[in-house]
Amino acid sequence: MLDLILGGMLCFISTYIGITGKLYYDKRYRFLKDFVAFLQDLKDNMVYSKDNLISIADKFVQQNKGDICKALVLYKEILAKGENTEKNIKDIFDYKYLKKGERAFVNEFFLTLGTLDYDNQIAKVNLTMVQAEKLRDKAEKDSKTTGAVLSKLGLLAGIAIMLIMA
Amino acid sequence: MEEFIERLLPVSIFNELVSKCDISRLTEIRLRAQKPLYFAENGRYQKLLPEYIVSDQDIKSVLAVATKSSLYAYNSSILDGFISYDGGIRIGISGEGVIKNGNLSSIKNITSLCIRIPHYIDIKDVRINELINHFDNTLILSRPGLGKTTLLRYMIRHLSDEGFNILVLDERGELSGMSMGKENINLGECSDTVLGIPKLQAYASQVRSMRPDIIASDEIFGEKEVECILDCIRCGVKILATVHSGDPEILKKNSIYNKLLQYVRYIVLIKGIGNIDKIIDLRRG
Structure with a gap:
C-alpha cells in the first residue's frame, strides 16, 4: 500500500516537472510573440500617429493580455515619472522565462526606446523586429518540440515509476 | 512655473x-x-x-x-x-x-x-499704457533675450481686457503657456489662442473664422509671414508683433520689412525685460 502511495507521489512529481518544463517553453514563446506584436504596434504608431510611448503602451495593454502587458504597465509608470533608468528597465523586463541573451536583447531595446531621433528610432524598431521574429520562431519551435517532449516524458516516467513500484 | x-x-x-x-x-x-x-x-x-x-x-x-x-x-x-x-x-x-x-x-x-522660461511681468510705463489706450499697428523690436515676448504678453492681456478680440498665434506654446487645453499665462478675457498651428496657415484660416480685432504674433520672420500680415491689415485687422532687430533703420532698409513698416504706426524699442527704451510714432516721424 505504501509502495502505491509513494509511486503515486513520484508519478505526480515527475508529471509536474514535465509540465513545468513545457510551461517554461510556452511562456518564453508567448512573451516573444507578444513582444513582436508590440513592436509592430509601436512602429505603426510611430510612423502614422506619432503618439508618445506612454499612450502606445497604454493602448497595447488595453487590447492585449499576457506577461508583456504586466511589464508594460510598470514601464508606463516609470516613463510617466521619467525614471526609465537601466536598473528600472532591467527590473521590469528581466523576464525569467527568457534565455540570458534574450533578456539582454529585450532590456537593451527598452533602454534605448524613446531616446533616439525619428530616423534612428524607426531603424532600431525595424532591426529589433527582424531579430525578435527570429527569436520568436525559435521559441515556437522549442515549445513544440522540446516542451512537448518534456511534458510527455514527465508523464511517461511517472507512469513507469508507478508500474515499477506496483 | x-x-x-x-x-x-x-x-x-x-x-x-x-x-x-x-x-x-x-x-x-x-x-x-x-x-x-x-x-x-x-x-x-x-x-x-x-x-x-x-x-x-x-x-x-x-x-x-x-x-x-x-x-x-x-x-x-x-x-x-x-x-x-x-x-x-x-x-x-x-x-x-x-x-x-x-x-x-x-x-x-x-x-x-x-x-x-516665459514670464508675465507688470510693466509700469505710462507710454505703454498710452499705446494700449490708442492702439494701432505695433511692432516690438529688440535683440534676442531682452523681453520682446514679455512685453507682447503684457500688451495682449491689457488690450484683451479692454475688450479687443485678440487672436494669439502661439505656434510654440510660448505666449500662453498652454498645456492640456489650459492657459498657464493669463492673456486676458478676450484673447483666443491658436496653439501649435504653423503661423502661415493660421493667418489665413483663423482670420476668417475668429474675426479678430487684433492679431498678436511673436517673432515674425521672412517674406511669407510679412505678406500674410499685410493681407490681414488689408482686411482691417490690426497687428501686434515682435521682430528680432536691434535697430529700426536696418528694418527700413530691408525691402521685405519696409513694406510692412508702411502700415505700422508704432515701433517699441526695448532695452531689457520690462524696460522700454522708446516708442516711435511713424506717422509723426
Whole structure:
C-alpha cells in the first residue's frame, strides 16, 4: 500500500516537472510573440500617429493580455515619472522565462526606446523586429518540440515509476 | 512655473539653481554638453557653478522629460529647432543634422539646449499704457533675450481686457503657456489662442473664422509671414508683433520689412525685460 502511495507521489512529481518544463517553453514563446506584436504596434504608431510611448503602451495593454502587458504597465509608470533608468528597465523586463541573451536583447531595446531621433528610432524598431521574429520562431519551435517532449516524458516516467513500484 | 522647471531639470541642477537664484526671475537656462551651465536671471547670464560641467546624461534627461521619453514623436518640432514643454517653456535645441534626399530629416546627437522660461511681468510705463489706450499697428523690436515676448504678453492681456478680440498665434506654446487645453499665462478675457498651428496657415484660416480685432504674433520672420500680415491689415485687422532687430533703420532698409513698416504706426524699442527704451510714432516721424 505504501509502495502505491509513494509511486503515486513520484508519478505526480515527475508529471509536474514535465509540465513545468513545457510551461517554461510556452511562456518564453508567448512573451516573444507578444513582444513582436508590440513592436509592430509601436512602429505603426510611430510612423502614422506619432503618439508618445506612454499612450502606445497604454493602448497595447488595453487590447492585449499576457506577461508583456504586466511589464508594460510598470514601464508606463516609470516613463510617466521619467525614471526609465537601466536598473528600472532591467527590473521590469528581466523576464525569467527568457534565455540570458534574450533578456539582454529585450532590456537593451527598452533602454534605448524613446531616446533616439525619428530616423534612428524607426531603424532600431525595424532591426529589433527582424531579430525578435527570429527569436520568436525559435521559441515556437522549442515549445513544440522540446516542451512537448518534456511534458510527455514527465508523464511517461511517472507512469513507469508507478508500474515499477506496483 | 517652478513645478514645471523642477520636473524638467535633473535634481542636482534644480537644487543648485534654487540656492543661487530666484526661480521666479529665471528667464533662461543653457545646457551645453561638456561645458559649464549658464542661467539668466532677468536676462543676465551667470555660471551655475565653475566646476559643474553639463554631462550628456543631463541633456538626455531633460529631453526625456520634455518629450515624455518619446523623442521620435517630436521630430517635426525638432526640425524647427525647438521643443515646447508644459507651462510655455520652450527648449531650443541644436545638434547634428541628418540629411535624407537633400532635405533635413532629423536631428541627432543633441548637444545644446536653451530652456526659455516665459514670464508675465507688470510693466509700469505710462507710454505703454498710452499705446494700449490708442492702439494701432505695433511692432516690438529688440535683440534676442531682452523681453520682446514679455512685453507682447503684457500688451495682449491689457488690450484683451479692454475688450479687443485678440487672436494669439502661439505656434510654440510660448505666449500662453498652454498645456492640456489650459492657459498657464493669463492673456486676458478676450484673447483666443491658436496653439501649435504653423503661423502661415493660421493667418489665413483663423482670420476668417475668429474675426479678430487684433492679431498678436511673436517673432515674425521672412517674406511669407510679412505678406500674410499685410493681407490681414488689408482686411482691417490690426497687428501686434515682435521682430528680432536691434535697430529700426536696418528694418527700413530691408525691402521685405519696409513694406510692412508702411502700415505700422508704432515701433517699441526695448532695452531689457520690462524696460522700454522708446516708442516711435511713424506717422509723426
